[in-house]
Amino acid sequence: MCHGGWCFEQLTRRLRGAGHTVHPLTLTGLSERSHLLHGTVNLDTHIQDVVATLEGENLRDVTLVGHSYGGMVITGAADRAPDRVRCLVYLDAVVPAHGDSCWSLVSDQERRWYVDVDETGCASRVLPIFDARATSHPIASLLQPLRLTGDLGHIERRDYVYAAGWADQSPFTTTYQKLSADPGWTTHALPGGHNLMRDNPDELAAILDRAASH
Known part of the structure; x- marks a missing residue:
């Protein structure tokens, strides 16, 4: 939420290296795409952003990485482009099923943040720590339920990377514990805060390297 591709700069540099x-x-x-914000930007819009990149760059055997809200987006993109996506990595993220929304998967604390909209009336405000x-983040993308057409059975590997260093209680602890007991998932815990790509870029790059090379 609220961020751009620039937040992955350290991680991107390591992976390209x-x-x-x-x-x-x-x-x-x-x-840098905030000028495109309007009331109809929703989850489908963001899923299509990813699918359009996969198709426009003719990418295959892709590992999609979704941070936080991005778990909604990579799940939908994998469903819509099954011939292009091989692996999913959820980076301290929501893990939705069909019919879930980001709103339905988070706590009341996050919901209070979401409904504090800015002057546009259609976007959740930036937090002071950002x-x-x-x-601001388009609130429609947080409210719209995810619609899946399949079971994502084509995905060869699913990883969950949990941030164990939240200053307060993590909203993703239950998800991490559940997936750790699921043999269909590979789970990891890193000591950093929610923005693991900033706090733990070396360890995270190693995890992604293994996932992509699987």
């Missing part, structure tokens, strides 16, 4: 092709995306209505480049 290891020989990977990396496409850090800024979703419609955010950061990078100065962050911008």
Whole structure:
């Protein structure tokens, strides 16, 4: 939420140095694309952002990485482009099923943040702790339920990377514990805060390297 592809800069540099092709995306209505924000920018818009990149760059055997809200987006993109996506990595993120929304998966604390909309009336405000480049986030993308057409059975590997260093209680602890007991998932815990790509770029790059090379 509220961030752009620039938040992955340290991680992108490390992965490219290891020989990977990396496409850090800024979703419609955010950061340097904030001029595209309007009331109809929703989850489908953001899923299409990813699918359009996969198709436009003719990418295959892709590992999609979604941070936080981005778990909604990569799940939908994998469903819509099954012939292009091989692996999903949820980076301290929501893990939705069909019919879930970001709103339905988070706590009341996050919901209170979401409904504190800015002067546009259609976007959740930036939190004071965010990078100065962050911008308001289209609230429709948080409210819209995810619609899946399949079971994502084509995905060869699913990883969950949990941030164990939240200053207060993490909203993702239950998700991490559940997936740790699921043999269909590979789970990891890193000591940093929610923005693991900033706090733990080396460890995270190693995890992504293994996932992409699986």
